[in-house]
Amino acid sequence: MRTGFFPLLIGFFGIVLFARLVSLQLLSNEYGDMSLQNSVLKQNIYPERGYIFDRNGALLVSNQPMYDLMVIPRNVRPFDTLDLCTTINISIEELNEQINKAKRYSMRAPSALVSQISKQDYAVLQEKMWKFPGMYIQRKSVRAYQTDVAANVLGYISEVNYFDMEQDPYYVKGELIGRQGIEKTYEKILRGTKGVNYLQRDKFNRIIGKYKNGILDTLPKPAKDITLSIDVDLQEYGTQLLANKRGGILAIEPSTGEILMSVSTPTYTPNLLVGRARSEYFNTLKQDTLNRFLFDRSLQGQYPPGSPFKVLNALIALEEEVIDTNTRFTCYSGHFYARNQFMECKCPSGVQNNLNKGIHNSCNTYFSNVYRKIIDKNNDAADGINIWSEHLSSFGLGNYLGYDHPVGQAGYVPNANFYNLWYPNQKWRGATTVSNAIGQGEILMTPIQLANVAATIANRGFFYTPHFVKGIQGTFIDPKYRTKRYTTISEEHFTPVIEGMANVVKIGTARIAQIPGVEVCGKTGTIENFTRINGVRTQLTDHSMFIAFAPKDNPKIAIAVIVENGYWGGRWAAPIASLVIEKYLKGNVKRAWLENRMLNGSLLDEYAKVTSNKPFAINE
């Protein structure tokens, strides 16, 4: 007899199993994770994305249902594949591939066979669904644009990518995120906060109930609607006026800083970026490097400001007391600003210009002298240009304005450091940088900066940070949009400059911009510009530029218009600006002849020159 045999055996077994249970249940963590992965489904509940309205309450962006055709491969029976393919417009190969993909994913869990079926296809498909066992239609919500304009302002949403998920762990694969424009800036307001349902899954991946009776579940927080400062009628009108032209219009309400319109052409219809054809359209838009559909000229376009910049020099000179309103300079259809260096001007030879005449005649000679007086005030060009640069910075130039749109450019304002680097022997003076006097030098500005300068002048010395948001449902907009930003120029210096700008329209270079009954103050610009064609620096037809505000007293709108390669300022930009102002202030436009000329005018031939591979003439 071996009495110890069984107890030994049992003891051995007990120790082995105890050790195994310790390692399985206490020491290893992987099994807990694996358990949650295969048995608990985290299902997100999304609040409907917020609507976007214009300043007058017109609905711009809402949501629309799109339909995904879902399939549960196990339940599929032989069906009329041709019928399905023609109904939803896909090829048989594509259908088979999708079904196989779904089978590989799971025989019992639903997968999307075709996503984003339009309302029209859905209507037909729905009638036939009984023919397709194992399939059903799942509704989901995508953006619906109620307007054909303002694509550049509104932006778009798209599926999150790896980077987004890395940046913000809120997002998971397959979710949508504001990718551009207002959709991006106000993403958190427009999306709300998703809720989560935890569901118990069974081995077939079917939902069999709530996990832990739903105690872990959270409710979604609803999204908020946004009202924009954009006037969609004005936006549409501006888009039409710029048809067949490349350029931008940006208008601001000076008393609030609200952006009334932000047009960039050529543009696209926002609805193109919704639905099954989205990526195809998007690539078309993105790959066009000449028209640059996705480039917002009103916010991102950096141009030399040209003559409108002269009013800034005038303001700085007055503030620095290097001139007064009566200071005169004689113009000989230009002047020598250095030995053998002549700057042309359109004034008749021998004209004596004071401030007012200098502005409304846009006299280059006058402003060259003004500029040199500013820079050489203390006989120290570096000091002078830094003072000048700081004055400009107070207008928000050379920096991002801080508006609520994700795209933009800072522009450029040079300072002493810049020229010290440029001229290493440090021998530079006011005359060396005299191009700055007429806005053609190193300075770069965007249309929104130009419009903001107009608004600042209209306000006689201050501006509000321009912004696209007018109101957010149930909350206030950022207080920074309600705070005045003062420039370094005293209020009294604006009056003579404004008189000059009024005369630009009354008797000066922009008489075409006159609106009966409205006193418009403006300044034209005709901007030399260059490009590289096959590596050769080539001058192109000037840009047509105009900044303005109206009415002169108690201004309601400040505007900047640029028409690329449109030649002189009074040719395109000034008429377009005045038509927009008339439309905004009076509701309708009386000058039909001018309106038609702008609407029908095309610069496509001008733009074709660049790619023609032939020599071409400019400014004709």
Added chain:
Amino acid sequence: MNKLFRIDWLSILYCVLLLAAGLANIYSAAYTLDNAEVAWSVLEKQLISLGLAVVAVLLIQFLDTKFFERYASLLYLFSIFALLGLWVMGTEVSGARSWYAIRSFSLQPSEFAKVALALALAKHLGDFNTQIKRRKDYLIAFLLICIPAGLTLLQPDAGTALVLLGFFLVLHAEGLPQLFLTALLSLFALFLLTLVLGVTWVLVLLSFGLVLYLFFQRKRKRIIWPAVFTVLVFGAFTYSVSYIFEEVFEQRHRDRFNIILGKEVDTRGIGYNINQSQIAIGSGKFSGKGYLEGTQTKGGFVPEQQTDYIFTTVGEEWGFLGSITVLGIFILLLLRIIRVAYKQKTTFARVFCLGFACTLFIHVAVNLGMVVGLVPTIGIPLPLMSYGGSSLLAFGLFLGIYIRIEYQRTVA
């Protein structure tokens, strides 16, 4: 009253605890969120089986131990016929012809063969003329074991066959020559080695071992032939293992071994059961997910969870604490039965109790070993806890006779 104290209440207490744990976990395993009635109907069926088992236990208490000793051979023969009868009247369920179907109830005769074998062995060894060390006697004992084991293996029901073959351990405890266990263990080790290393390496190792052995022995001439013979036998065995494994085993058997040996990991196909079983148990952690809260259990990820894999519910919902409690009670019960066995005055009583303990042990060891991934998948229920009537009834018979035997010892 005095008589009642002589009943082995301790064993009964352990059994009741295990039965209660079994019922609770069967309910949980069958419980689905949208349909609790299913769980009730499963539980109801198990309760009926339990009722029958209790009745059996009670009825047995009216019989004398002598009755079982006298009719052991008859019961054994009856069980053999019952096993043979399966070929005529048996019902095939999932590939095995192991059941008699009587209306909605099905009966598994191999379960009762265990009890019959325990009785028959006890009677054989308890005979005055039997000497386990004698060749004739242990060969008879081998025969008694191998007939029902062979019949169940043919059904095929490897699990029950393994349990029946487990009675070999009882013979060893009773004093079977040491050679047999040594040989068995050696062959088993050789079997595993062959599967892990392959035939060639095992033969190389064997030859190497033989040379070493002979080198260190003084009386080389006397032992050289037995030693060579042994190695030749082992070598032949290695070959036959390889042959059986590749040619006789079906793919599913091969897979089961390979998974345990770590040669193959296929969590979607054949390895699914073991993988899901370990996920369920492992995710229970220290204190478990709570009763009826097991996500793996609710999702039905573990196959056969109410029957062979009932321990996964314990592991998931009651955690490490629950697992070791169940394990502990089983071990206490086993040790208790062994203790009682060696208190018996007759060989018949002792061998029967050891047979009971041995059956219980093989069941528990193989089942728990399987669910925690230490033993290849073999369909053996966890005694007293798994869902299933025949098993419960068989253990009822074992327990009933065991209690009766112990009662009679203390009275006498």
